[in-house]
Amino acid sequence: MRQDTKMPAETEEFAGSIASPASAVGAGASVSIRDLGHSYGELTTIARLDLELPAHGVLGLVGPSGCGKSTVLELIAGLQEPSRGEVEVAGAAGAPERLAHCALMPQRDLLLPWLSAIDNAALALRNRGVRRSEARDRAARLFERFGLAGFERARPSELSGGMRQRVAFLRTLIAGKPVLALDEPFASLDAITRAEMQQWLATTLSADPRTAILVSHDVEEALYLCDSVVVLSSRPARTITRLSSPAPRAADRDEAVTDPAFVTVREHAMQALRGGSE
């Protein structure tokens, strides 16, 4: 089923790159969606969607609740086949190929409560047959960089919300996939932790660039983290507008989101969002 024969090699490379951030970055992959339509039985969730995302691009998808944003991620990640149209990741259209190229970070952290933080983070390595001790060694190197040092053996229930989310993100990164599908990763956090995590994710993505699709209901979050943001209508989803985030953005989150250019784009996005949900 899976066509991931070259994945272990990429993972080695990734493990090296992340241990010394200055070295070369893993392969990128582009995402292309053409004339996408999707329905569950009678219910049409996606009316029509066209998207082009270059390798290492970061795209935000914002839209009202229940508009099918998460479905778009699942279609990209190869967890579902679209009812109509084409989804290509790194030029490959088959679901198993898409699955081999994408890692999904779900809305809830979904850490497995019977595994320690480090074993949760190392799941992808274990799934590829890496020995437990080696998988832990490789994950442990990232724990410090992610502000998780000392919590390797903690159970998920012993971690704070922000830490759990970081372990979940680490688990997604360690998979070494060129495309990250992030489904409202910070929705369950309180406002302060969320702002911290947004800044942290921005830093992480600039140190280790990947192609990323971020689903969010928070326009500010999407514009701060992404190069461009697509505003979707309420169900059945279609594109209302695609906005570019002001570039360059300040490294500091609070500074970036209060910049006048940023505020203007945010207002445009909000207007589009309001127009689309009426």
Add this chain to the structure above:
Amino acid sequence: MRRWLLPTLFLAILIGAWQLAASSGALADLLNLESFVVASPLEIAESLWQSRSLLAENAWVTLKEVLIGYGCALVAGVSFAIAMHLSETVRLTFQPLIIASQTIPIVVLAPILVIGFGFGIGPILVIIGLVCFFPITVNTLDGLSSVDPEAIKMMRTLDASRGQILRRVEIPSASPYFFSGAKIAVAIAVIGAVLGELAAPDSGLGALIFRDMNQLETARAFAAVAILSAMAILLYAILALAERRIVTWR
């Protein structure tokens, strides 16, 4: 402390009341029986001590039957649950049959099995297996299918094969359910052993109870019942301990 104190205290009060009612003849009057048929707790304790080697011998026979029968039911129940979880064909084929197996009255089945398998351990193991299989299979199957579908999607994007999803996600999340089924089954296993022994009274505590009741050796029959209860409680406690050691995340 309270965990042991409260049930012990309650049991002591119950036994004390029983002792009073039995020795004063009130219980015999109430049950409309001759007073020598009604055993008091003291007489039971006395018989427990006097017939200790006979009781131990038969208890060992019953314990062996329970352990073997229950062990087979555990292996078969878990294997069946996994097979039914992985294959819809297997599930659709066997689900109605498994439910139907629970409607067979064991009391009727036991003598038929004795005719088929002859006296000895065979029919007893079949009965224990039959009564234990159901709670283990049904609970484990429920547990396997209770997994968050989002967790399975997450594992798929982390390159997990079907077997790895089963091993790393589904089996651990099913384990608390499995233990509920296993704990129910262990108490039923003891009843199953006794029912089997009643149909083919050869040896074992059930057979002993059968003979003693016919010979009006009521005290020894009750002593055997007390041992059966102790056996069920002990096995249950072992399972509860195993659950605490394994299911550490709840």
